Amino acid sequence: MMRRLLTGYAVVFNLRHQRSGHLFQNRYKSLMCEEDSYLLELVRYIHLNCVRARLVRDIEELDRYRWSGHSVLMGKQDRSWQAREEVLSYFGRREGIARARYRQYVLDGIPLGRREDLTAGDRKGKGEGLGRITEGRGDSRILGSGEFVEKMLAEEEKVVEKRGVLKRKGIGVEDLINLVGKRYGVTGEEITGASQRWVVSTARSVFCCMAAKELGWTGRELSRLLNVTPAAIHYAVARGERILTDNKEVEEGLNKDLIYLTTSPSAPPYFDRVQA
Numbered sequence: 393m394m395r396r397l398l399t400g401y402a403v404v405f406n407l408r409h410q411r412s413g414h415l416f417q418n419r420y421k422s423l424m425c426e427e428d429s430y431l432l433e434l435v436r437y438i439h440l441n442c443v444r445a446r447l448v449r450d451i452e453e454l455d456r457y458r459w460s461g462h463s464v465l466m467g468k469q470d471r472s473w474q475a476r477e478e479v480l481s482y483f484g485r486r487e488g489i490a491r492a493r494y495r496q497y498v499l500d501g502i503p504l505g506r507r508e509d510l511t512a513g514d515r516k517g518k519g520e521g522l523g524r525i526t527e528g529r530g531d532s533r534i535l536g537s538g539e540f541v542e543k544m545l546a547e548e549e550k551v552v553e554k555r556g557v558l559k560r561k562g563i564g565v566e567d568l569i570n571l572v573g574k575r576y577g578v579t580g581e582e583i584t585g586a587s588q589r590w591v592v593s594t595a596r597s598v599f600c601c602m603a604a605k606e607l608g609w610t611g612r613e614l615s616r617l618l619n620v621t622p623a624a625i626h627y628a629v630a631r632g633e634r635i636l637t638d639n640k641e642v643e644e645g646l647n648k649d650l651i652y653l654t655t656s657p658s659a660p661p662y663f664d665r666v667q668a
Contacts, residue, residue: 431482432482432497432623432626435479436497436498436501437501438461439454439460439461439462439465439498440454440498440501440502441460442454442457442459442460442462443502444505444506447459451495451498451499451502454498455468455495456468461474462498464476465479465480465491465494466491466495467491479494480494481621481622482494482621482622482623482626483497483621483623484621484623485621493623564607565603565607565609565617566580567653568599568602568603568606568607568650569583569584569599571646571649571650571653572595572598572599572602572646573595573599575595575598575642575645575646575649576591576592576594576595576598577591578591578592578595582595583595583596583599584617584618586619594635596618596628597628597629597631597632597635598632598635598636598642598646599632600614600618600625600628600629600632601628601629601631601632601633601635601636602632602646604629606650611625611626611629
């Protein structure tokens with residue numbers, strides 16, 4: 393009796409919504425977000441599904457919508473199993489400030505609409521497209537086109553290889569702090585401190601970018617080292633990447649510093665040798 397009832401409901405539901413197949417089909421997709429910046433983008437994109445699907449009209453309705461985790465982050469619903477504190481910690485230490493920053497972050501994402509770089513998987517049927525088809529090598533950790541996946545995997549292989557060399561040579565975060573500090577004429581204490589001088593802030597952003605890309609440090613690890621929020625690290629890494637992109641001479645110089653340390657770790661830094 394129950395089987396007939398459930399089958400009948402599935403048939404009626406499919407006819408109403410122009411679907412086919414089982415009511416609940418295709419395996420649940422769980423993706424590992426190893427980068428904090430990607431996690432923030434993904435959290436925002438998922439919570440805005442309700443807006444894109446027109447289940448709610450605007451951010452005010454989304455704040456109160458009980459079927460979205462966004463309402464929990466806004467304090468309108470209470471679910472003990474949801475990682476509310478963890479997500480808000482990316483936006484500030486005080487809950488009120490973190491909640492306001494998070495809400496603005498979500499609001500800024502509404503005009504972006506559907507983003508192909510935040511979807512993945514095969515298209516299974518009408519109304520169930522999960523993104524573009526990935527060609528070439530695949531990796532369940534990475535969302536995007538085949539070209540994007542190939543690029544990320546190639547970069548990861550280079551980083552892993554370089555990280556292995558740095559590790560074998562005993563080069564750590566302290567060495568990187570000193571390299572960046574001397575390049576910008578500031579001390580390591582200033583980089584890890586609270587100074588907001590422009591040159592110190594620039595050096596700190598470059599350090600965060602290189603620590604993440606060259607040494608594989610996570611946003612959480614860097615936030616503990618610098619005593620700032622993971623969100624601040626996210627912005628610092630992005631800013632550092634822009635700085636290095638716009639200043640190839642600095643980027644090449646820092647790369648030479650690292651290369652010199654890996655070949656002659658007992659020798660003085662590359663730029664000290666040049667200045668001498």
